[in-house]
Amino acid sequence: xxxxxxxxxxxxxxxxxxxxxxxxxxxxxxxxxxxxxxxxxxxxxxxxxxxxxxxxxxxxxxxxxxxxxxxxxxxxxxxxxxxxxxxxxxxxxxxxxxxxxxxxxxxxxxxxxxxxxxxxxxxxxxxxxxxxxxxxxxxxxxxxxxxxxxxxxxxxxxxxxxxxxxxxxxxxxxxxxxxxxxxxxxxxxxxxxxxxxxxxx
Numbered sequence: 001x002x003x004x005x006x007x008x009x010x011x012x013x014x015x016x017x018x019x020x021x022x023x024x025x026x027x028x029x030x031x032x033x034x035x036x037x038x039x040x041x042x043x044x045x046x047x048x049x050x051x052x053x054x055x056x057x058x059x060x061x062x063x064x065x066x067x068x069x070x071x072x073x074x075x076x077x078x079x080x081x082x083x084x085x086x087x088x089x090x091x092x093x094x095x096x097x098x099x100x101x102x103x104x105x106x107x108x109x110x111x112x113x114x115x116x117x118x119x120x121x122x123x124x125x126x127x128x129x130x131x132x133x134x135x136x137x138x139x140x141x142x143x144x145x146x147x148x149x150x151x152x153x154x155x156x157x158x159x160x161x162x163x164x165x166x167x168x169x170x171x172x173x174x175x176x177x178x179x180x181x182x183x184x185x186x187x188x189x190x191x192x193x194x195x196x197x198x199x200x201x
Contacts, residue, residue: 003080003158049075051083051119059119061129065092068112069157072119080160081120085112089151104149109183110140113173117159121169121189124161132195138168138188146181153177159187167191 051059051072060067072083087104094102118135127133149155156176163170168190175183 003074003076003082003160051075056119058128058130059122060115061134062115066111067115068108069115069119072116075120075123077120078124078161078164080158081116081123082156082158083116083119084157085155087149087151087153087155091151094151102151104153104155106143106145106183109145109149109155109175110143110185110187111137112155113157113159113171113175113183113185114187114189116157117169117171117173117187118189120159120161120171121191124164124169125191127191132193134192134194135169135189136192138190141186141188143183143185145183147177149175149177149182155182162186163188 049072053067053070056067056069056072057063060069062068068085069083070085072081074080074082089102091104093105093108097103097105114137121135122128122133154177157173158175159171159173161169162172168188170186170188173183173185173187174181
């Protein structure tokens with residue numbers, strides 16, 4: 001299963017989502033996609049899972065100003081997830097990064113993609129923070145930043161499971177603005193219990 005697209009197919013040559021002429025609500029008209037790609041979900045259909053900001057509190061222990069996912073737009077358990085973060089000028093980081101030229105720090109894009117991946121990990125493992133379990137950042141590989149992300153942008157994020165081990169999961173992640181690739185990276189998260197986190201202090 002893949003997170004289906006209502007906008008277009010990924011073009012590796014152009015680092016963009018290429019629009020295609022079809023009805024976004026007709027899954028039979030979707031382009032053929034490879035197994036290793038979880039494409040964009042820019043349109044919702046009734047049979048897809050959506051999680052709003054209130055629902056995200058069940059999956060993520062983060063809160064303002066460090067909750068960096070506004071909504072999950074599609075989720076396929078054990079496979080992939082899509083969601084977005086609206087970038088606004090009132091984000092506290094823009095007071096210093098940079099005055100007069102606000103740019104979302106690249107590490108915040110990575111964190112946002114990791115949080116989205118964490119939701120997929122919780123749902124795939126059928127666990128929640130309320131169970132005393134959390135997923136911590138385990139590593140970053142092959143991170144590339146392709147374009148700046150600024151206030152007014154919507155950061156569309158996509159994550160697909162590459163590896164699923166007992167306490168570690170690895171994901172292929174991409175973030176877009178207006179269909180243009182802004183960042184891609186391979187991220188890993190590690191499962192830890194509340195007791196383990198306390199022991200590591």
